[in-house]
Structure formats: C-alpha cells, structure tokens
Amino acid sequence: MxxxxxxxxxxxxxxxxxxxxxxxxxxxxxxxxxxxxxxxxxxxxxGWMVPGTNTAVTIGGYVKLDMIYDFDQDMGDSLFVAGLDTANDESDPSFRAHARQSRVRIKTTTPTDAGEVKTTVEGDFYGGGGNEIFSNSRGLRIRHAYGELNGLLAGQTWSNFMQFTAYPSTVDFDGPVGVSFIRQAQLRYTMPLGGGANFSVSAENPETTGFEDSRDNAPDLTAKYKWAGSAGGIEVAGLARSLQTDSATATGDDNAFGYGVLVAGRLNLTDATTVMAGAIFGDGVGRYIYSSFSNNDSSASRSGIGEAYIDANGDLETIEAYGANVAISQQWTPKFSSGLSYGRVEGDQPADLFPNSFETLQSVHFSNFYKVADPVTLGLELSFADKELANGESADNTRLQLAAQFDF
The missing domain is CATH 1.10.287 (Helix Hairpins)
Incomplete structure (x- = not known):
C-alpha cells in the first residue's frame, strides 16, 4: 500500500x-x-470485488490430515458403523492416513434492488479417486451449491430435516449415528418469526432405498421450527414422502406413505458447558437417519434398514426406524475443549425376511480439540462402534484418531 x-x-x-x-x-x-x-x-x-460488478467473493475452507488406528478391523476413512463386518471375529488392527476431508468454499454476495443475493459452492475430496500406491489422488465432489435471496434458497445443501442444534463436534468425519445427516438438492423458504425463531419449508430431492425398481414420483416435503438464544436452542421438524415401486413382485399396493419427526435441543449450562440431545422417529424415514439406509435388495442378503420392502402379499410396506443421540461439550480453557457423544439407531424390519440387516447401531466419541492458533486446531479422539444384526451376529471396533486442521 x-x-x-x-x-x-x-x-x-x-x-x-x-x-x-x-x-x-x-x-x-x-x-x-x-x-x-x-x-x-x-x-x-x-472479499474481493469482481471487476466491473458489485459482486464480492470470499474464499475459505481448510486442510485436514487424519491419522487413524483401528484396533479390531479396518473401517476406512470415517467411522461408518453400518460397514462393520460381522463375519470377521478376529482382531485385525490397521492404520491409515488421509487428507480427504480437506475442503474449499467460495461465497459471493451481490446487492440488488430485490435484496442481497448470496451464493455458496463448497467441495471436499470424498469423491472417487486413484490408488494409494503412488498418487493417493482423490476426486473433488460437491457438498454445497446453492443461492439465496430474501429467505429463498435453491440448490444443494443440508436437508431442512436435519438437527443443527444438537450436532456434536467430533474429530471423525461422520460423527455419531442416530442423527439426521443428509445433503441434497432442494427449494426452501425460511420465514423469520422474531425473537431468534424461524419457520422453514422445503421440497427436496427424493431417493428410496431398500427394494428394487423404486420410483421417485414426488419431492420429499419438510417443515421445521427453530429457535436459538443465549440459553440454547430447539428444533422440531417433520417429513412427508411418497414411496413407490415398479417391481414385478409388487402385485398388490405398489405405493406407500413415509413420514418422519425430529426433535433436538441444546442447553448452555454455563458459558463453558453445553448439553445436547436429539431424537428421530419415522415410518419409511430410512436414509434421513444417518447409517440406516440400505442397498436395494429385497433378498435375505439385504443390509441396512431401508425405507420399505415388498411383503408376501405383494404390498409395499414401510419400515419403522429410530435414531437418538446425546452429547456434552466442555470448554476447559480458551484453547482446549472436549466432548463426549453417544448415538444409537434401531430398525423394525422383519428379521425372518432380512436376517442380515442390522437391528441396532451404536457409537461413542470422546473428542478433544486444542487450538494452536486461530487457524490451526489439533484433534485427538477415541471412538467405539457396535453393530448387531437381526440374526444375532455382531461386530465392534475401537478407533484412535489424530487430526491436524489448518483453516483459511
């Protein structure tokens, strides 16, 4: 200058x-x-002004290294509990390191006569990639890509049927099971109600899992009330969806109605201590509960819970599923914090038809974060995952994870 x-x-x-x-x-x-x-x-x-326009651009994101040691079996880059192998009853420790969670974010703001237009595009490296022999290349994938104007949002981002109020921070990329965790294309409108509250509705991309030849004939519809204040926050959301199949085995009723209800809240006990909890219940809610989606297989080899199945009468029947999580976080010093979280998922699919589908999933995360400097955070986490199948088989794993994150 x-x-x-x-x-x-x-x-x-x-x-x-x-x-x-x-x-x-x-x-x-x-x-x-x-x-x-x-x-x-x-x-x-x-941000930086785009030449010849009144659009400001900001760039952000972070670089993150994860170093992972699994004591019992290799669970990959994140603690995907549904992926536990119940056929493996031996202890097979494994180690791996990756930087796939690193992400890049671009945001713009443009003042107009109609209001301020905002856009966001964000990606990470959890897409497909090369091998680990020499390149360790990973594909960039879209996480978020949406625009906003006067409460209207259009594009891909977190579902409106998701619990932001009670989502604990973990070193692991996924976090605990039992939470609503999904990003998809949608059209959403959010109306402020005053006093820290708002009400939002959305029409979102439908997708059905659990049986062959599913057909998406209508968007998934959601509505949510959210309040946040100095004492904490609360969210109550509802989901309605249409499930349909073109399978030849569906000789009876080939469509069904699915729904879900979500309640989540957090309470700031002190300036340094916060407790949070969330619960999801639904019939045909399926993939909206993290880890409960299924492969599209109506045979006995089907895994996961899924949304529905075709019964012996040829009718499409929805499946009840439940998810819950609780957590506490503690800010010990301005630089050091810890968190303890627990999550659980249960499904009510017929055990005689799907003996290999899981009945319950559980996970526990003990997470610790140390801020070396404003843009640099170290993380250390001990986690435990457990999976039980409808046929009585089970598997578990303990994981130790070290991470270094550099924000920009």
Missing amino acids: RATLALAVTGLLAPSVHAQSATELQTQINDLQRQLDGMAESKGSE
Whole structure:
C-alpha cells in the first residue's frame, strides 16, 4: 500500500509540482491515503470485488490430515458403523492416513434492488479417486451449491430435516449415528418469526432405498421450527414422502406413505458447558437417519434398514426406524475443549425376511480439540462402534484418531 502511495506521489511531483502549494499536495496525499484505506477495509470485510460488478467473493475452507488406528478391523476413512463386518471375529488392527476431508468454499454476495443475493459452492475430496500406491489422488465432489435471496434458497445443501442444534463436534468425519445427516438438492423458504425463531419449508430431492425398481414420483416435503438464544436452542421438524415401486413382485399396493419427526435441543449450562440431545422417529424415514439406509435388495442378503420392502402379499410396506443421540461439550480453557457423544439407531424390519440387516447401531466419541492458533486446531479422539444384526451376529471396533486442521 505504501509503495502504491509513493508512486502516486511521484506522479504528482511531475513538472506541475512547483506550481502547487504544499497544502494542495498534502490534501491530495490525504485523499489518496483514505481511498487506499477504504479499499483495504472493503477487501477485509466483503472479499474481493469482481471487476466491473458489485459482486464480492470470499474464499475459505481448510486442510485436514487424519491419522487413524483401528484396533479390531479396518473401517476406512470415517467411522461408518453400518460397514462393520460381522463375519470377521478376529482382531485385525490397521492404520491409515488421509487428507480427504480437506475442503474449499467460495461465497459471493451481490446487492440488488430485490435484496442481497448470496451464493455458496463448497467441495471436499470424498469423491472417487486413484490408488494409494503412488498418487493417493482423490476426486473433488460437491457438498454445497446453492443461492439465496430474501429467505429463498435453491440448490444443494443440508436437508431442512436435519438437527443443527444438537450436532456434536467430533474429530471423525461422520460423527455419531442416530442423527439426521443428509445433503441434497432442494427449494426452501425460511420465514423469520422474531425473537431468534424461524419457520422453514422445503421440497427436496427424493431417493428410496431398500427394494428394487423404486420410483421417485414426488419431492420429499419438510417443515421445521427453530429457535436459538443465549440459553440454547430447539428444533422440531417433520417429513412427508411418497414411496413407490415398479417391481414385478409388487402385485398388490405398489405405493406407500413415509413420514418422519425430529426433535433436538441444546442447553448452555454455563458459558463453558453445553448439553445436547436429539431424537428421530419415522415410518419409511430410512436414509434421513444417518447409517440406516440400505442397498436395494429385497433378498435375505439385504443390509441396512431401508425405507420399505415388498411383503408376501405383494404390498409395499414401510419400515419403522429410530435414531437418538446425546452429547456434552466442555470448554476447559480458551484453547482446549472436549466432548463426549453417544448415538444409537434401531430398525423394525422383519428379521425372518432380512436376517442380515442390522437391528441396532451404536457409537461413542470422546473428542478433544486444542487450538494452536486461530487457524490451526489439533484433534485427538477415541471412538467405539457396535453393530448387531437381526440374526444375532455382531461386530465392534475401537478407533484412535489424530487430526491436524489448518483453516483459511
């Protein structure tokens, strides 16, 4: 900035400089300094201006390294509890390291006569990729891509049927089971109610799991009330969906109605201590409960819970599913914090038809975070995962995870 100012002053000291008074020169220098200061403030608060427009762009995200040791069996890059292998009854420790959770985010804001237009595009590296022999390449995938104007949101982001109020922080990418965790394309409208409350409705992309030849004939519909204040917050949400199949085995009723109810809340016991809890219940709610989705297989080899199945009469029958989680977080010092969270999922699918589908999932996370500097955080987590099948088989795993995250 000083170099720019010096060049400008040098230009002013050309042949006409002797004709100007010292006062006039000082006035021009002061004006130029104010302009440069204003540009710096604008860049810091609003981002970089796109040339020829009034659109400001900001770039953010983080780089994260995860180092993982599984004591019992390899569970991959995240603690996906539904993926536990119940056929493996031996202890097979494994270690791996990756940077797939690293992400990049671009945001824009544009003032218009209709209001401020905002857009967000974010991606991470949990897409497909190469091998670990020499490149460890990973594909960039879309997490969020949406625009906003006056309470209207259009694009892909977190579902409106999701519990932000009671979602604990974990070192693991996934976090505890039993929470609502889903991103998809949607059209949403949020109406502020005042006093920290709002009401939102959405029409979202439908997708059905658990049986062959499913057909999505209508969007999933959601509605949510949310309040947040200094004492904590609460969310209550509802989901309605249409399930349909074109399978030849569905000789009876080939469509069904699915629904879900979500309640979540958090309470700030002190400035440093917070407790939170959430619960989800539904019939045909399926994939909206994290880890409860299923492969599209109506045979006895089907895994997961899914949303529905075709019964012996050829009718499409929905499946009840439940999810719950509780957590507590403690800020020990300005730099060090810890959290303990527990999650559980249960499904009510017929055990005689699907003996290999899981009946319950559980996970526990003991998470610790140390902020080395504002943009640098270290994480250490001990977690436990347990899976029980309808046929009585089970599997579990204990994981130790170390992470380093660099925000930008």
